[in-house]
Amino acid sequence: MYQDFFSTLNELSSRGAPFAIATVIEVEGSGSAKPGSKALIDADAKLISGWVGGGCIENTVRQEAVESIKEGRPRIVSLDLTDEVFGIGMPCGGTMKVYIDPVLPPPELVIAGHGRIAETLARFAEMAGFYVIVADPGAAPEAFPTANRLVTTGFNSAEISVGPNSYVVVATQHKGDHLSIKKAIEGAAAYIALVASKKRAQLVFEYLAAAGIDQEKLAGANVRAPAGLDIGAKTPEEIALSIMSEIVQVRRGGSGQAMLEAKGIRIRKGTSHATENRPVRRSFGGGGKLTTEN
């Protein structure tokens, strides 16, 4: 069983499509599945393989798996097996907890350009788990030893396709930049940044307007120009780090403030203002029978 399961996992993840692993972690009463029962569910709520219980349990778990894939975070689903609203028909009694873990293909960082900023950014992104593509005629393999793909025909070539899982950094400092930004916007990239001074960024936006970009799409794309979090970065390495921080922020959400301020901790003699990070509890499905944690 295990061998099959892991080889299926391996095969699925190498295909690059998102899916979720549902594992029964607790059964109270006479559930039909046992702790350790597993199922694999794809982003369209289809059961790929495995079993965590039939009927309504399966439906609920499948829906939760889709949500978990969308959110990109694992969750625990508590199911009340006595509830007939779920239409199990033959109440088994007891409760069951299912842990759902989404397996997502790594996001992709496409860097248009070469040079120190591009090189350092490629290293950072590799460490942060991105699939890194460097698209530039001047990108030498020895300068990007960790990059997953080098595309020397450049970003605007047909070899590069941009999608919602793409993070795009345009760092060519080149006159074709507006075309690259246009392509990224049209591909609905998750993050688009332009490495440029304010002045040049303005020019690129003017070119974009002249190239007939949809203004609404442009506003919605939230192109970061100049690229990166405002941390006073000056050296190429620092600029690369500021861009990487911004990518993490866009992907995960965060205020950009110091954690110290964001989390409200103050060290004073005898007083504590620490805030606790509580897991979010959501209940839905009516009657509070179904709870999602994490």
Added chain:
Amino acid sequence: MFEDFFAKAASLRSEGSPFAVAVVVRVQSPASGKPGDKAIIQANGEIYGWIGGGCVQTIVVQEALRTIYSGEAKLIRITPSPKPKPENGVINYHMTCQSGGAMEIYVEPELQAPQLLIFGRTAVAQALCRLGKAMGYLVIVAAPDSDPRLFSDADRLVRIQEVRRIDFSRETFIVVSTQGENDEQALEEALQADASYVAFVASPAKALKVLQFLADKGVAAGALKQVKAPAGLDIGALGPEEIAISILAQIILQRRSNQACSQSEIADETTQIAKVTDPICGMTVDPATCGHSSEHNGRVYYFCCAGCKQEFDERPEAHIGTSRTA
């Protein structure tokens, strides 16, 4: 000459002393220097090499010290023209003693890499080590009982007892990422070092507990307040690599605000050394040594050279009140 020059630069580099290199890149004769003239200027103002005569040298040293503190290269243009065209990134100096010629001098700081000292052998510590190296920092790791292969990027691995022997004369950032393994001891060591950034990787509750423990133990409240805990910027970081990225982002932020402070310090020092401003060219001059002065309406004005004095003497009113500090 060249060999000596580069040997000097290399030796300063290896001993870790910051300095700036100034190169004459353009000369419009007649002027005392020629393209390719270069000098090394150390942080204490000591100059090595040749970069032109008295006035030019004063300007170059002053601007070199500024680049050492700001970390930014710049181009200085010294011209006889009273109102040179302002350009981005170019510092203009108006100088009358320049025998009618003009000079452009490129000044670039050669700063020693900052050092990142990491306590702990956790996944965050490992990620910081790799990222810190990619940033070009000198990375020192104090990770007791760890597999050195986990820190193969580190420049040095030290034991906790050796931390006090580290040279803290260079800019130092410290991250304590022990996560439960002698947090207090590591943090105490971190606080006694002379670092411009100390962060403690911990949850708010844990951070509070450990810092409170140190406060009760008698560690100064002022020092504890400097500790960034939880560490990093709030970018929603998940996992060790992203946490390490958020910490480096905070280090850069801290570094730049420190430099802004040193910048004003150096400005203060310069005004102390050179007490007055030449009302013609805006250079700071030392009344004791400049040798050129004029009295007007009961006040004495000092000049960098005879040319400035002459220009002032011709129409004193035109220059009073318009003097600027370079």
